[in-house]
Amino acid sequence: MAAPPAYALIATDLDGTLLRGDDTVSDRSLAALRRAARAGARHLVVTGRPAPRVRPLLESLGCTGLAVCGQGAQVYDAAAGRLLWSVRLEREPAETALGKIEAEVGQVYAAVDQDGVDGLTLIEPGYRMPHPTLPAVRVGRRDDLWRRPISKVLLRHPTLCDDELAAVARSVVGSLATVTMSGPGTVELQPCGVTKATGLALAAGHLGIAPGRALAFGDMPNDIPMFDWAAHGVAMADAHPELKAVADEVTTTNEDDGVAVVLERLFPAG
Template identity: 60%
Template sequence: MSTGPDSASATAPLPPTPPPSFPYRLVATDLDGTLLRADDTVSVRTREALAAVTAAGAAHIIVTGRAVPWTRHILDDLGYEGLAVCGQGAQLYHAGEHRLLTSVTLDRQLAGLALSKIEAETGPLALAASRDGLDGEVLIGPGYRVLDDELPAVFVDDPAEMWAAPLNKVYIQHPELDDDALARVARATAGTLVDVVMAGAGVVEILPLGLNKATGLSLAARRLGVTAADTIAFGDMPNDIPMFAWARHGVAMANAHEELKAVADEITASNCDDGIAVVLERLLLGRPGPV
């Protein structure tokens, strides 16, 4: 039997190389300050790292404080077609189908009572509100500072307009208190009625009690057939703390808020320095790193 270089066995294609091993089945990433760089783009390196982990059998899911109307254009630009947890966990969105799967709304009566309690301590607040639904508008009340004028918003002169339809959340600002101080006061005075999170610079939010990124992520994980023990999560702000508590491993960006760094399992490079890719590449090489 011939065994030379012209034999069939010598010319047969080699079997495909198996994908690299990866210790998690789900990679959950926050959006702003985590997956997105300062210019709202995702680097080639991070895209390639995420593609490699999905090739290894893991799923990638975006978990963001943004409501769907403020998120879907970014997902479309990224070519992202999976599930996304939006609105601090209030909304589960199928990006590929452009379909809102689940949505939780804020009890407007309780929210009004909570605001009254907060304002009794702080004085008048400036408000904005995120309306429920796939096309829900963000309504901006008098005095509320919009930090990103490229995001779709509707300015209203009468604050009562914000309460006329179902809401996912209410944003609050104070003319003197910084974000951390405002969030602390709001939790202390109204924390039995609503949840309060600090989600970014100038972004303090009132949410339905018990709602957070972990509740939304757990719902998405069940649909994907994975668990908390299968999950690595990346984030940068205090609103990511529940997600870190839920996931097996929480990674804070170098640019993260100190409250999140304090509970993280490890700290990576910043969002502008491919912090997500740094960790994923290491894990793909079988190097567990910090625990």
């Protein structure tokens, strides 16, 4: 079998991929990332979490470079503590998209991630955070979600599963927003045309790294654009079937150090 290409960029999703269920990164995964870094590869976090929710994790990983946040709507410079690039989801298309979805399925519950490095996650009455460790501020009514510019809207339905809600949203939203599904209980609306791939391409271009030298890891349908962009996509063992269908290979789960398993093979100890 031919030797694998020399990957210069390692793009990892966080939840369900690099992170374990307790929001930590295993010592094995950290060691594998450090070994890849010694070989000259750059590590980029590419996550649906907004920049303010990623900053503590970047510190724990020792990341001082770039990170792609907010499903690609933000490119964050960890060393400078600022956004190099961000795209907002304007209130009018967001509200129109919500109205179209609710016309099809009845009431949904919404939350928003505010734009900026200090933006909050606001949740309306009835919305339940899918990831309880992430901080959020409950507001009194939907109008309060639009206090400041936002980067995305998060949706939940009282009875529909994520796949059903995402399918309906895609069928009616059109060019108002991009619909993604990034984890259990996490269907999102983000600026039209924005995906993890758009943010990753910007960050990689800033680093001077072409897609042909990129390796990507993920577990959910929102990682599909990233897999399409990168030379090699690796899905976790318990990844969503849509992502597995386009992956170049499948590794073990996040709890079983799936990222490290692949990196140890591609960047063996010298």
